[in-house]
Structures are given as structure tokens and as C-alpha cells.
Amino acid sequence: MKKICAMASSIFCFDKPAQSIKELKAVGIDSVMFDYSLFCSAEGLLYQREWVKEAGLTGDEKPKWKPEKIERYYRKVTEAFREQDFLPSIARLPFTNVQIHLEDLGQYEELNRLTLRIGRDCIGACEELGCKYVIIQPLFAGLARGQEWEANREFYLALAGTCRKADTKLLLINQCKDWNGHLVRGVCSDGAQAASWIDELNRAVGTERFGFCLDVGECNLCGQNMQNMVSALGGRVQAVILAENDGHRQAKLLPFTNAYRRSSTMDWLSVIRGLRELSYDGCLILETVDTTVAFSPLLQPYLYPLYKAVLDYFEMQVHMERDLKRFGHIALFGAGNMCRNYLKCYGEKYPPLFTCDNNPKLWGTEFEGLAVKDPEELRNLPENSGVIICNIFYREIEAQLRSMGITNIGYFNDEYMPSFYFDRLKREEMDEE
Structure with a gap:
């Protein structure tokens, strides 16, 4: 473009x-x-x-x-x-x-x-x-x-x-x-x-x-x-x-x-x-x-x-969907509302291997049927894999990924989606998880 x-x-x-x-x-x-x-x-x-x-x-x-x-x-x-x-x-x-x-x-x-x-x-x-x-x-x-x-x-x-x-x-x-x-x-x-x-x-x-x-x-x-x-x-x-x-x-x-x-x-x-x-x-x-x-x-x-x-x-x-097509495999970063909207809009077409989150309380759990892992697991992704950030702290997470040597990075944003999941998680519910 x-x-x-x-x-x-x-x-x-x-x-x-x-x-x-x-x-x-x-x-x-x-x-x-x-x-x-x-x-x-x-x-x-x-x-x-x-x-x-x-x-x-x-x-x-x-x-x-x-x-x-x-x-x-x-x-x-x-x-x-x-x-x-x-x-x-x-x-x-x-x-x-x-x-x-x-x-x-x-x-x-x-x-x-x-x-x-x-x-x-x-x-x-x-x-x-x-x-x-x-x-x-x-x-x-x-x-x-x-x-x-x-x-x-x-x-x-x-x-x-x-x-x-x-x-x-x-x-x-x-x-x-x-x-x-x-x-x-x-x-x-x-x-x-x-x-x-x-x-x-x-x-x-x-x-x-x-x-x-x-x-x-x-x-x-x-x-x-x-x-x-x-x-x-x-x-x-x-x-x-x-x-x-x-x-x-x-x-x-x-x-x-x-x-x-x-x-x-x-x-x-x-x-x-x-x-x-x-x-x-x-x-x-x-x-x-x-x-x-x-x-x-x-x-x-x-x-x-x-x-x-x-x-x-x-x-x-x-180009959001076009960027998803770039990778043979996808992992998500973030286990909240944006991750939920990703799964609703693109989960079937571009299924992720797992998602990860910086909150240790979520590691080893599932979110909407998707395994939530420690970000360190991203180092073990297969070749031609990309990490899609599903969190509003894009710059901070991108810097974290690059410090780990991960360069295949994409972005998901749910502001202009084909459909929305309106039953959004409340902040305190996410913290409790």
C-alpha cells in the first residue's frame, strides 16, 4: 500500500x-x-x-x-x-x-x-x-x-x-x-x-x-x-x-x-x-x-x-487479515477480550496453536478452549510461525518479543471487526483468573 x-x-x-x-x-x-x-x-x-x-x-x-x-x-x-x-x-x-x-x-x-x-x-x-x-x-x-x-x-x-x-x-x-x-x-x-x-x-x-x-x-x-x-x-x-x-x-x-x-x-x-x-x-x-x-x-x-x-x-x-496469512503457524499474545474477539472472528480460519500472557496466574489454564502459556514458550514455535499481539499494550509487548529474538510479529485490533463479542470480560474477572 x-x-x-x-x-x-x-x-x-x-x-x-x-x-x-x-x-x-x-x-x-x-x-x-x-x-x-x-x-x-x-x-x-x-x-x-x-x-x-x-x-x-x-x-x-x-x-x-x-x-x-x-x-x-x-x-x-x-x-x-x-x-x-x-x-x-x-x-x-x-x-x-x-x-x-x-x-x-x-x-x-x-x-x-x-x-x-x-x-x-x-x-x-x-x-x-x-x-x-x-x-x-x-x-x-x-x-x-x-x-x-x-x-x-x-x-x-x-x-x-x-x-x-x-x-x-x-x-x-x-x-x-x-x-x-x-x-x-x-x-x-x-x-x-x-x-x-x-x-x-x-x-x-x-x-x-x-x-x-x-x-x-x-x-x-x-x-x-x-x-x-x-x-x-x-x-x-x-x-x-x-x-x-x-x-x-x-x-x-x-x-x-x-x-x-x-x-x-x-x-x-x-x-x-x-x-x-x-x-x-x-x-x-x-x-x-x-x-x-x-x-x-x-x-x-x-x-x-x-x-x-x-x-x-x-x-x-x-491489511489485518492479509498479515495473518503470512505465517504458517500462529500463536497469540494476550488472554483477554481482544483474544476472545480474535477467536470469534478468525479462530476457525486462522487457528492459533496457543496464547500466552504475562500474568503467571493464567499459565496452564484455558481461555475460550485455548491453552494459555508462559511467553517463554514462544521460543519453541515451529519455523514460519508468527506471534499476533492481542493486547492494547502493543509497543511494550513488541519490545518484549524482540528482546526474545522474535521478529515475526503481527497485530490484531478489534475496533473494526466484522462482528463483536459484546459479553466482554470485566477487569476484576480477568484479575481473578
Whole structure:
């Protein structure tokens, strides 16, 4: 799994871009999602043209969209990526605000023409930069209901014709739309419909050119079950954007930070279950610009290790079952609630040899029919065995195992399981055992 931070989530200074790149690279982030919206947009260009027209400015008075200035900034940023050997593998083309309102149909048509023109230029730049995946927002502005497919079919096929490299992937993405001031499901927000669009586009170009990027924040705004969305899209999902919001307003917050009564308001359970069922192993993108900019620039670099830890956490949750498959034999560490949930969820599929615990009172007993042993017994495990930690003190137990020379270590966590054992042991009962 490629763990990526959105470019806007780490505040890039166009004059000195190397600093942010170094800080992300230093904490172990694999790459960034290169965001072309930081350089240009069809919406911004259209508004500038309309303002010039209304103001009646001419000659030197005209404010100009200056390609040479954009080119200078772009080259400076991309050169910094090359110098740091940190070239992005995924990019996002400029997006249009889903709440955009223009005065007439002609302006919407011009907006879509500009979107295509800028998109073609950006795809060429992506391929030059080495980006394999390109996220492209579907057209929606000014389209009547029923026109979305034909307009987007023409749009996406035109962009596909721009691609020069065989392995360039164009990713559709789900989005909301504005309906009288309310955010509702927009283009590509239905998983089955988006899957049919991708299949039809791939048939039209004769190759697997198109895939999908799932923005879980947009799903949350639309009140969607993300597990069902992932299931409908299947292997077409090539990238996932992790961002939190309150379900009402568009925001890009760090996962688990929009909390109410000690719990996140996002349905991360359905996200993780869906990706786990898919055995997802694509791009995992953390987009947290609203969280980042809320902090002082002096504090922002201290967020990056946390961002890396959040990405690692999602990878662990999504790949939990895959990690169990790595070992020919399994022993558990821990004889409590988490061990019980492991046995309920995976006990039959990946049966452990035994479990162990640091509590001497439990040695020689059984827990849920499983023998509980002294951790020293782990030294006698057969080859190709792994120890799965089933206890919240992961770091402490991992250090203990490594001090014993055990390196085949995995983790079980019961926060996002297919099912739960609700008859949990009380602390005093466990102590008595």
C-alpha cells in the first residue's frame, strides 16, 4: 500500500518548496498527491475573464492570467521534488467548486471547455513528472439531469486521447452537488453507476485506462454506506482519500478529529470493513488541509509524524487479515477480550496453536478452549510461525518479543471487526483468573 499525503495538507511555499518535501520524507511518508489546483483552475480563469469584461479594462490595465508565472512556480516545485528524489505517483487535476453558480448557460459551457483544455495540459505534465495515476473530477456544472453520462463520456475519452504512456490511469472520483444550498449525491456518487461508467470507458479505449478514486469525506456528506460503495466498485478502486467532516459542511480534517461524545462522527467502520473485504492495496491518501492550516506554521511540521502514524494505522486495519496469512503457524499474545474477539472472528480460519500472557496466574489454564502459556514458550514455535499481539499494550509487548529474538510479529485490533463479542470480560474477572 502506498501511503500518501495530499500536497495541500503540507503547506507548500512556492519560493522554497524543498522544506515541506524534506519534512514529509523525513517522517516516512511515501509520496504526495500533486495538486494542480495550487497552480491554476478553469474556475479561476473564467472568473478573471468575466471580471475583465465587466470592468472594461484594456491594454496594460488588464489583470492577466500569466502562464509564464505559473510555469515558473511549477518548474521550481517539480525541480525540488526531483532534487529530493520524492516524485509523486498520483496527481489531482484542478477541481471546480460543487457550489458554483454562474449567470448563464454560455458561461457553464465555457467553464467546461476550459476544464478540458487545462486537463489536457496537466495530463501531459503528469506524465512528464512520472505520475501514474491522475484524479479527474467529472463534469457537472450546467448539465441537466440525464446529460451527465454523454457529456462526461466525451470529456473523459478526449482526455484519454491525450495520454502518451500505456500505464497512465485516469481516475474518476465521487462528489456531492449543491441542491438549493444542501449537499446531496452528485456525479459518480452511486457505486454501481460509477462502475458501469468505468467499464464502458475502458471498452471504448480498448484498455484498462480508467479506474476510481474514492473520497470517503464526500461519501460522508452524502450519508452513504462506504462499505456498500466499495463493494459496488470492487477492484476498480485504485486510490482512497481519507478526510473527515461533520457530515454537513465540506472540510478536510484529520481522521478521528471531528469528535462528539468521545467518538468520531465519521463511519470509519464501514470504510475499513469495505477496504478489508476488497483486500485493498492501492494508494491511501491523507487529506487534512483544514486541520493543518488551523495550526501555526511553527507547529505544522510536528503534525507530520502523526499523519504518518494515521496512515500506518489504516494500513494495519485494512491489511489485518492479509498479515495473518503470512505465517504458517500462529500463536497469540494476550488472554483477554481482544483474544476472545480474535477467536470469534478468525479462530476457525486462522487457528492459533496457543496464547500466552504475562500474568503467571493464567499459565496452564484455558481461555475460550485455548491453552494459555508462559511467553517463554514462544521460543519453541515451529519455523514460519508468527506471534499476533492481542493486547492494547502493543509497543511494550513488541519490545518484549524482540528482546526474545522474535521478529515475526503481527497485530490484531478489534475496533473494526466484522462482528463483536459484546459479553466482554470485566477487569476484576480477568484479575481473578
